[in-house]
Amino acid sequence: MQQKIIILDFGSQTTQLIGRRVRELDTFCEILPYNKFPQGDESVIGVILSGSPYSVHDPEAFKVDLSQFVGRIPVLGICYGAQFISYANGGKVEKADSREYGRANLMQFDADNALFKGFTPNSQVWMSHGDTITAIPEDCKCIASTKNVKYAAYASTKNPVWAVQFHPEVFHSVQGTQLLKNFVVDICGSKQDWSAASFVDTTVAELKAQVGNDRVILGLSGGVDSSVAAVLLNKAIGKNLTCIFVDHGMLRKNEFRDVMHDYECLGLNVIGVDASEKFFSDLAGVTDPEQKRKIIGRDFVEVFNAEAKKIEDAKWLAQGTIYPDRIESLNITGKVIKSHHNVGGLPKEMHLSLCEPLKWLFKDEVRRVGRQLGMPEHLITRHPFPGPGLAVRILGDITPEKVRILQDADDIYIRGLREYKTKLSGEEARRVLAAGVPADMKDGEIEVSLYDQIWQAGTVLLSTVRSVGVMGDERTYEHPVALRAVTSTDAMTADWAHLPYDFMAKVSNEIINKVRGVNRVCYDISSKPPSTIEWE
Ligand code: XMP
Numbered sequence: 001m002q003q004k005i006i007i008l009d010f011g012s013q014t015t016q017l018i019g020r021r022v023r024e025l026d027t028f029c030e031i032l033p034y035n036k037f038p039q040g041d042e043s044v045i046g047v048i049l050s051g052s053p054y055s056v057h058d059p060e061a062f063k064v065d066l067s068q069f070v071g072r073i074p075v076l077g078i079c080y081g082a083q084f085i086s087y088a089n090g091g092k093v094e095k096a097d098s099r100e101y102g103r104a105n106l107m108q109f110d111a112d113n114a115l116f117k118g119f120t121p122n123s124q125v126w127m128s129h130g131d132t133i134t135a136i137p138e139d140c141k142c143i144a145s146t147k148n149v150k151y152a153a154y155a156s157t158k159n160p161v162w163a164v165q166f167h168p169e170v171f172h173s174v175q176g177t178q179l180l181k182n183f184v185v186d187i188c189g190s191k192q193d194w195s196a197a198s199f200v201d202t203t204v205a206e207l208k209a210q211v212g213n214d215r216v217i218l219g220l221s222g223g224v225d226s227s228v229a230a231v232l233l234n235k236a237i238g239k240n241l242t243c244i245f246v247d248h249g250m251l252r253k254n255e256f257r258d259v260m261h262d263y264e265c266l267g268l269n270v271i272g273v274d275a276s277e278k279f280f281s282d283l284a285g286v287t288d289p290e291q292k293r294k295i296i297g298r299d300f301v302e303v304f305n306a307e308a309k310k311i312e313d314a315k316w317l318a319q320g321t322i323y324p325d326r327i328e329s330l331n332i333t334g335k336v337i338k339s340h341h342n343v344g345g346l347p348k349e350m351h352l353s354l355c356e357p358l359k360w361l362f363k364d365e366v367r368r369v370g371r372q373l374g375m376p377e378h379l380i381t382r383h384p385f386p387g388p389g390l391a392v393r394i395l396g397d398i399t400p401e402k403v404r405i406l407q408d409a410d411d412i413y414i415r416g417l418r419e420y421k422t423k424l425s426g427e428e429a430r431r432v433l434a435a436g437v438p439a440d441m442k443d444g445e446i447e448v449s450l451y452d453q454i455w456q457a458g459t460v461l462l463s464t465v466r467s468v469g470v471m472g473d474e475r476t477y478e479h480p481v482a483l484r485a486v487t488s489t490d491a492m493t494a495d496w497a498h499l500p501y502d503f504m505a506k507v508s509n510e511i512i513n514k515v516r517g518v519n520r521v522c523y524d525i526s527s528k529p530p531s532t533i534e535w536e
């Protein structure tokens with residue numbers, strides 16, 4: 001039985017990060033809404049209660065019946081989780097005089113407590129809370145304090161319960177990973193057997209059992225998730241898997257050809273459908289972004305279905321859905337803000353069942369599984385790319401000529417990002433390595449391409465705008481392109497990437513000199529929110 005840690009989500013922004021940290025300890029975990037603890041599940045070896053945007057005193061605050069697990073399995077409360085455990089057991093939680101936010105140091109801690117094994121004096125931790133614990137329950141003892149926070153951590157003397165008001169999951173808690181390891185491995189007894197290799201073995205066996213000799217259809221997009229799902233299924237069921245890859249004409253330069261080649265080298269049974277003429281003709285003259293998206297979505301379903309129907313005895317539809325797509329993150333109103341989206345519109349008469357082999361994986365784990373399966377690195381480290389493709393990166397109506405201009409500019413930009421390498425150390429290096437980028441650490445530094453340092457990059461053609469320029473002795477009156485590059489962990493929020501000036505100068509020159517139709521290059525310095533990653 002696969003051991004697992006349950007993380008109960010009280011709506012904190014860092015809940016997924018807790019999950020990632022636990023997985024980095026080669027331990028499987030599930031993030032569930034605060035009130036969905038799986039009672040009776042014998043595979044649960046520990047529970048972590050997350051932070052929350054609420055105060056325990058708010059009438060709407062999320063509350064949980066702790067008796068479901070306290071005394072049975074080890075519990076760790078983080079921030080709100082720590083305050084809630086105290087509040088629910090007769091301790092006191094009050095508004096802090098001033099919001100406690102930022103770095104602090106554990107001036108005193110109980111070095112004999114299992115939670116602090118390996119901790120060094122004055123360890124830096126990260127605080128972020130408006131309330132603070134002013135009294136702990138009777139059967140608890142204080143196990144760490146900072147200058148301003150007396151009960152930075154406490155533990156029960158009766159039950160296996162620990163609570164920390166700081167956030168061990170964030171990078172600024174320097175020994176946070178050690179603390180989580182102490183909890184997950186030493187206290188909960190994780191065998192640390194969750195790895196890419198074990199995932200591949202178990203999943204291939206499960207897929208064989210689930211699908212048997214049935215035929216499976218899978219829609220490939222060229223992206224990491226659907227590609228890894230396809231290779232995994234191919235390993236399990238071979239030729240009973242048929243993949244469909246639709247070219248809507250708005251992919252990156254040569255992408256359809258290159259990716260088809262990759263898929264064929266991987267031994268996949270792929271039907272490539274060039275439907276670009278249909279898409280271009282249906283999009284002609286359409287300028288409204290939502291309208292464009294609707295037309296592309298509708299056409300895509302039509303083309304995909306027409307191909308899928310040809311595979312008459314198909315029983316399953318496989319998708320590259322990954323874990324963050326399914327986690328029911330809670331926002332402050334308790335509403336689900338991101339939920340599972342199935343492929344809509346498949347004909348009902350096909351009666352296809354859904355098969356989602358990557359549904360438990362975070363993105364970095366999908367990449368590790370891809371490597372385990374021997375997939376080429378350029379396929380694994382690919383940036384996300386929107387389903388409607390370059391259509392949402394061309395402002396105004398779409399024509400094949402505009403797509404050609406954008407493809408050429410984008411190709412220069414992306415190639416440049418892949419070629420330009422910089423050295424990273426400290427927090428930056430750790431962020432990149434945690435995202436699954438393979439790089440060797442030498443003297444505390446790694447050398448990584450700009451492409452691998454960022455979440456996503458692309459070029460936008462402002463085809464509704466023209467500006468004057470001069471080339472040689474000629475006046476030009478052409479379109480600008482905007483370059484976009486962002487850092488992110490999940491695309492829900494994003495920061496614009498601080499690309500080196502010499503890189504931007506080189507790319508700008510090359511685009512203006514080589515791409516006919518473009519005479520100006522801008523760099524998009526907007527973050528999400530309030531902007532979005534794509535322009536349309
Ligand atoms: P935004 O623009 O909303 O994008 O900040 C967030 C992430 O989603 C990608 N994206 C899409 N992906 N179909 C997709 O498969 C779409 O229609 C779509 N629109 C945006 C975007 O590239 C970014 O990674």
